[in-house]
Amino acid sequence: MSRSALLVLADGRFPAGGHAHSGGAEAAVAAGRITDAASLEDFCRGRLHTTGLVSAALAASAALGADPAELDAAADARTPSPALRTAARRLGRQLLRAARATWPSDELDGLARRFPKGAHQPVVLGLTARAAGLGPADAAHCAVHESVSGPATATVRLLGLDPFDATAVSARLAPEADRVVERAVDAARRVAGEGVDALPAASAPLLEILAEAHAGWSVRLFAS
């Protein structure tokens, strides 16, 4: 693995469309569920252990070479909200564009041919990690990092939250994020023998419900 390649992929400025998404933070702020750094931390912890874990396992599994179509179907089954499925495919398509330009590979080209309108973002993330010479744990680290840093940076814009406080939330959650990565990679390693049902299916019903409501707003800053 190349630590430098990992930093390129994990960089928040990697141009893959993430800046327009809040990871559910915009809807949670409007619902009064995120009001300050403490409630942001609660929100991010919940997301880390649900969406973050599932995304990390999908990404690790893709990085290990599991069939992307099976993983994409598994991601669908773990994402009840149509709005979130649409957002995940859109982000997957945007990541794939950036990945193909950054780490050209036949595998990524094949994925683009198979999913012209986008596969779920964690699946693309895992294959991108492969193309970058990275391993399953690297892919999982990127996924859990995004699951926390997305809402944290969005909340800085939404609430005018002190950016130092928001970054400290991500830092405080880092040890937990490491443990989530371990669980995700363990599950991903079982996929070869047990199939995609070995992947975790931790769900956050409120994220799904709020995402559906958010998709219907006429005035909003973020796409999801």
Added chain:
Amino acid sequence: MHLDHAPAHHGPAAVSADVTRPDGARRALRIGLGGPVGSGKTATVAALCRALRDEVSLAVVTNDIYTREDAEFLRREAVLPPERITAVETGACPHTAIRDDISANLEAVEDLEDGVGPLDLILVESGGDNLTATFSKGLVDAQIFVIDVAGGDDIPRKGGPGVTTADLLVVNKTDLAPYVGADLGRMAADARTQRAHLPVVFQSLRDGAGVRDVAGWVRERLTAWTA
């Protein structure tokens, strides 16, 4: 799998500024319109659509900051069939979506070419921003920066990337000059100083001044693109 040992890559290129589409056809010319909030970008796009829609196949991408109002305005004005207008959401940062991370806009452009193409021209309108907002060359082939006389007649003198480097500078709402005390002569002289030989058009959508010049400039670009 390590890049060092990967075989030479011969697959299709990832599309951004590539001149041809994956099927080998030449893609549409993309022109960006940027500028401060309220300077008349959407109205300029509407005027361009009216001037050009009978000559060329065109579509519009709008980048609204927190609503779909610009796209809805264009649809309501019926300047183009609704399927030729797409809105991109920008996550509170309009300049990011047109410069630093252009993926959502590229996706919109591609979807328009797939859905209503073949297209000759796509106008990409930025969300209202500040004087430093410019388009990435990965997204557009040329850009128009729209300012207006009511925003202050010192804007050309202040310069900034938009005013200085845009391929065309449009100074809009010239009909308001007498009411806001804007000195058009001074604006023209400052713009010449900042932009050397790059063109400037003074436009008033109310009395029609300059509208033909902006459309004419776009036509020249189209001719050069298809040559």
